[in-house]
Structures are given as C-alpha cells and as structure tokens.
Amino acid sequence: MAATEWLEHYINNYAGAVLLVSHDRYFLDRTVNQIVELEDQTIQRYEGNYSGFLTLKAEQIKTQQRLHTQQQKMIRHNEDFIRRNIAGQKTKQAQGRRNQLERLTRIDLPKAARRAAGLTFKSMNRSGEEVLILDQITKCYDNRILFTDLSLIIRRGERVGLIGPNGIGKTTLLRLILNQESATDGTVQIGASVEIGYYDQERISLTHDRSVLNELWSVKPSMNEETARSILGRFLFSEDDVFKQVGQLSGGEQARLALAKLMLKEPNFLILDEPTNHLDIQSRQALEQALATYPGAMLVVSHDRYFLDRVVDELLVFEPDSVSRWPGNYSSYRAFKEEQAAAEQTLPNKTAGTKRRPAAPSAFKRKKQEKTTEMIETAIHNKEAELAQLELDLNDERIFTDQTKIIDIGNAYSKVKKELEALYKDWEVVAMEIEGL
Numbered sequence: 083m084a085a086t087e088w089l090e091h092y093i094n095n096y097a098g099a100v101l102l103v104s105h106d107r108y109f110l111d112r113t114v115n116q117i118v119e120l121e122d123q124t125i126q127r128y129e130g131n132y133s134g135f136l137t138l139k140a141e142q143i144k145t146q147q148r149l150h151t152q153q154q155k156m157i158r159h160n161e162d163f164i165r166r167n168i169a170g171q172k173t174k175q176a177q178g179r180r181n182q183l184e185r186l187t188r189i190d191l192p193k194a195a196r197r198a199a200g201l202t203f204k205s206m207n208r209s210g211e212e213v214l215i216l217d218q219i220t221k222c223y224d225n226r227i228l229f230t231d232l233s234l235i236i237r238r239g240e241r242v243g244l245i246g247p248n249g250i251g252k253t254t255l256l257r258l259i260l261n262q263e264s265a266t267d268g269t270v271q272i273g274a275s276v277e278i279g280y281y282d283q284e285r286i287s288l289t290h291d292r293s294v295l296n297e298l299w300s301v302k303p304s305m306n307e308e309t310a311r312s313i314l315g316r317f318l319f320s321e322d323d324v325f326k327q328v329g330q331l332s333g334g335e336q337a338r339l340a341l342a343k344l345m346l347k348e349p350n351f352l353i354l355d356e357p358t359n360h361l362d363i364q365s366r367q368a369l370e371q372a373l374a375t376y377p378g379a380m381l382v383v384s385h386d387r388y389f390l391d392r393v394v395d396e397l398l399v400f401e402p403d404s405v406s407r408w409p410g411n412y413s414s415y416r417a418f419k420e421e422q423a424a425a426e427q428t429l430p431n432k433t434a435g436t437k438r439r440p441a442a443p444s445a446f447k448r449k450k451q452e453k454t455t456e457m458i459e460t461a462i463h464n465k466e467a468e469l470a471q472l473e474l475d476l477n478d479e480r481i482f483t484d485q486t487k488i489i490d491i492g493n494a495y496s497k498v499k500k501e502l503e504a505l506y507k508d509w510e511v512v513a514m515e516i517e518g519l
Contacts, residue, residue, distance in 0.1 A: 083245065083385055105363055107132050108387040129497065138496050143192040145492040149476065150189045156479055157183060187485045206378060209238050209350045210274035213379040214259065219268035221254055228254055229405050232268070234398065238350075241373075241380040243390045245412065246400025252383045256280075256353055259381070279349025283356035285340050290329030294319055294339060297328050301346045317342045333360035341369070350378040358386040387412045458509045465502040472498060 086109060093100055093113045104110055110117070110132035117128045117135035128135045160179045167176040216234040220227070228251035236242055244252045257263040258270055260280060272278070280287075289297060298310050314324050317338045328336065337360040344352075352373075358366045366389060373380065373393045384390055390397075390412040397408040397415055408415045472495040481487050 083387065084247065086385075105361075105366070106386070106388070107363065107366075108391070111388070130500075134500075137500070138493070141496040141499070142489075142492055145476070145495065146189065146192045146489075149488055149492075150191050152477070153186075153189045157186070189485060189488065206348045206350045207275055207277060209276045209378065211238055212236075213238055213240075213273045213276050213351050214381070215269075215271040215273070216259075217269045217271070219255075219258065219270065220266045221251065221258065221263075222266045229400070232405050234407075236379050236381060238379055239377060241394045241396070242382070243394035243397045243412070244381065244383045244400065245385075245390070245397055245415075247402075250400045250402070252400055253283075253355055256355055256381070256383065259353065276351050277347075277349045278351050278353060279344045279347050281340060281344055281352070281354045281357050283359055285336050287343070288328050288336060288340060290327065292328055293325050294328060294331070295324040297339060298342060298346065301343050313342060313346065334362060334365070337361055338365065345372075352376065352378060352380045352382075354380065354382045354384070356384055356386075357382070358384060358389050387416075455509065455512050458505055458512065462502065462505045462509065465498055465505060469495070469498050469502060 086106070090109060090112045093102075100113070102110070102114060112131070114131055115129070117130070117132060119126045119128065119135070119139075128138045130138065160183055164176045164180050164183075167173065168180075170176075212235055214234070214236040216232055219232040220230045222228065232255075234242075244255070246252055254263065258265050259272075260278065261270075289300070292300070294314060295307070295310055298314060299305065311324060314320075319335075319339070328339065331339065337357075341357070357369060361369065366386070370389060370392045380393070382390070382394055394411060396410060397412065399406050399408055399415070408418075472491060475481065475491050476488070476495065481491070
C-alpha cells in the first residue's frame with residue numbers, strides 16, 4: 083500500500099497528462115478527474131473520479147430509461163392515430179406521421195448490467211460467541227521475529243482486515259490460525275462450532291487436472307449435475323466451460339471457481355487472503371455485496387483499499403515494530419495517519435516560538451460569511467433555472483429523433499444536478515458557521 087500511495091502522491095503532483103488503466107478503484111478515486119469507459123465498441127467520457135463515474139453512469143441509465151419510455155408512448159400514440167385515420171379524411175396527416183416514425187431514431191433501452199459472479203452466502207451453522215482467540219502469540223523464523231505477544235479475539239459477526247507491507251507476517255498469521263504452521267510461543271484457539279472457509283491467493287485448493295464440474299462436485303458429491311451447473315452458471319461458467327480443466331483456466335476464472343467452492347461449503351468464519359486478486363471490477367462488486375450480508379465472522383488480508391472500506395469494520399495493522407488494532411475501516415485509518423503526519427510537520431514551527439495571528443473579530447467574520455451566503459444563493463438560483471430548462475429540453479418531443487442531442491442533454495443534466503447538490507451543501511456549511519458566531 084505504501085508504494086501505491088507514493089504513486090498517488092506523485093501523480094497528483096505531476097504537471098503533465100496521465101493515462102491510467104487500473105482495477106484499483108480507490109487509486110482511481112484519488113488520482114483521476116476523468117473516466118473513459120470502453121463498452122460495446124464505444125467510448126464514453128465522464129467528468130470526475132471513479133465514484134463520480136458510478137453516479138453519472140447510474141443517472142445516465144435512469145435518464146435513458148425515462149426517455150425510452152416517453153418515446154415508446156409517443157410512438158404508440160402516433161401508430162394508433164395512423165391506424166384510425168390512414169383510410170379516412172385525415173389520410174395525409176396519417177401518412178405524414180408514418181413518414182416521421184420511419185425517420186425516427188429509436189432510443190434503445192439501457193443495456194443490462196454486465197454479468198458478474200452471483201455470490202451468496204446462505205444457510206450456515208451458528209458458531210459460538212468467540213470465534214478465534216489468539217493468546218500471546220509469537221512467531222520467529224531462525225533469528226527473524228515476525229511478531230511477539232500478539233493477542234486477539236474475534237467474535238461472531240466481527241469483520242477484521244489485516245494490512246501491512248509484504249513479508250511482514252500477515253499470511254503467516256493466517257497459516258497459524260489454520261494450523262498449517264505452529265507458533266513459536268502462545269496459543270491459538272478456534273471457538274465452538276466454528277467452520278472455517280479459507281480462500282488462499284495462490285488457489286492451491288484447486289486440483290488442476292480436474293474439470294470445473296468435478297472440482298465443484300468435490301465439495302458436495304451428492305449434488306446433481308443440474309444443480310452444479312446452475313451454481314457454476316452464476317459464476318459465469320456456462321455450457322462447455324464446465325468441462326474445461328482447472329489448469330487451463332485464467333487467473334480470474336480460477337478465482338471465481340475457488341469462491342464458488344467456498345460458498346458451497348457454507349462456513350461461519352471466512353478467512354480470505356487477497357480475495358480480489360484476478361477479479362474484474364464487476365466481480366469485486368459482487369463479492370462486496372455478498373459479504374455485506376454475510377452473518378459470520380471474517381478475517382481478511384487485502385491490499386484493495388476500496389474493498390476493505392466496504393467489508394471490514396476494524397483493522398489489524400502490521401508494522402515493522404508492532405501490531406495494533408484500529409477501530410474503523412481503511413479510510414478512517416489513513417485520515418488519522420495523515421493528520422498525525424501533518425501535526426508532526428507543524429511541531430517544529432511551534433517550538434521555534436512562532437506566534438499565532440489573532441482571530442478576526444466575530445462581526446467581520448459574520449459579514450464575510452453573509453456575503454458568501456448571498457453569492458451561494460445566487461449560484462443556486464441560477465443552477466436551479468438551468469436544471470429546470472434541461473428538464474424541459476429532455477421532455478421536448480422535437481429532440482426524440484436526435485439521440486446524440488439527447489445524450490448530451492442527459493450528461494449536462496447530471497453535471498448541473500451534481501453542481502447544485504454541492505452548492506446546497508456549501509450553503510448549509512456556511513449557515514451553520516454563521517449560527518456559531
């Protein structure tokens with residue numbers, strides 16, 4: 083993570099243009115101001131970072147859906163008019179409308195979301211309250227000490243992420259918990275009725291000379307072929323894909339198969355070692371959604387900060403000289419570390435006797451804030467008028483034949499709406515500051 087964060091800092095201070103291709107959503111959020119989406123042999127550009135792209139994309143799909151519905155209503159209305167009047171007194175009008183419909187550029191329904199692995203963790207046996215107890219664990223290799231006197235209790239339903247540099251002992255700790263290695267000192271205790279489901283980043287649990295279908299059957303041999311195929315289909319293995327040998331699969335396909343096996347075991351304690359490696363963004367999102375409703379305990383090693391923010395409630399932070407517990411997700415931990423670093427940088431200035439400038443009088447502050455409020459209110463009024471005009475444009479039947487114009491207006495609508503929401507927030511902040519003066 084440190085190297086990635088260094089790169090983020092470098093890119094943000096780089097004066098030139100940068101073109102990035104990445105599945106790291108957190109990285110994209112912190113480094114880019116435009117997203118270019120390649121989909122179905124077309125390119126669409128969106129202003130903002132990755133999170134902004136998701137918002138704009140959702141609004142665009144919603145707008146296209148509404149415009150499609152409106153156009154279909156207009157088409158049905160005109161077709162009904164043509165059917166009733168083509169042979170009557172209004173024949174010319176009916177023919178004119180028919181010619182208009184023939185020239186009309188149809189607005190397609192938004193394309194369905196791309197298929198992603200359909201992960202769900204359903205029924206499972208209930209574990210005891212304490213799922214894992216580590217008591218004064220020490221692990222050494224020859225003269226190298228990875229960690230000493232590490233104690234940890236994970237209770238049912240708790241979600242803990244492990245972060246730290248490579249080679250510092252995170253995967254080793256997982257191996258101790260799984261009884262694949264022994265601690266130099268201390269004890270590891272698994273709680274009552276705990277059933278562990280382990281995902282290893284190397285996927286050594288897969289047998290490469292088996293077919294995909296037989297690999298899934300190895301978990302539950304009594305399962306019929308129809309059920310097995312149905313499960314594999316949810317993980318994007320269809321038709322003859324199920325007969326491929328595991329060793330011939332790509333890294334992403336092997337990752338999905340390992341997750342399918344894990345889901346089928348129905349564990350109540352998940353231990354995940356870099357589960358998003360080799361997964362595309364859609365599959366990562368599917369995994370996040372499945373884990374969001376998972377009722378068991380989780381212990382996760384991951385460098386995917388976006389993923390950690392969405393699936394864990396606390397962190398176990400491995401550093402060269404200590405292991406500490408942080409009561410929050412990755413973003414809260416990073417914010418704390420940045421504040422800490424900033425405080426350390428300002429400390430020498432204070433010791434040098436730098437005097438603080440006196441605060442401005444409250445009356446001056448109030449006047450300044452009230453002027454700011456007036457400016458924001460004017461901007462809000464203008465943006466509301468702009469948004470209202472765009473709404474009228476979107477409902478204008480005269481533009482239904484120009485799909486390019488419809489998309490441009492839809493993008494402008496989304497942009498203005500986002501700017502208006504930001505102005506509302508700014509107004510609320512300033513109003514609260516005025517009340518506090």
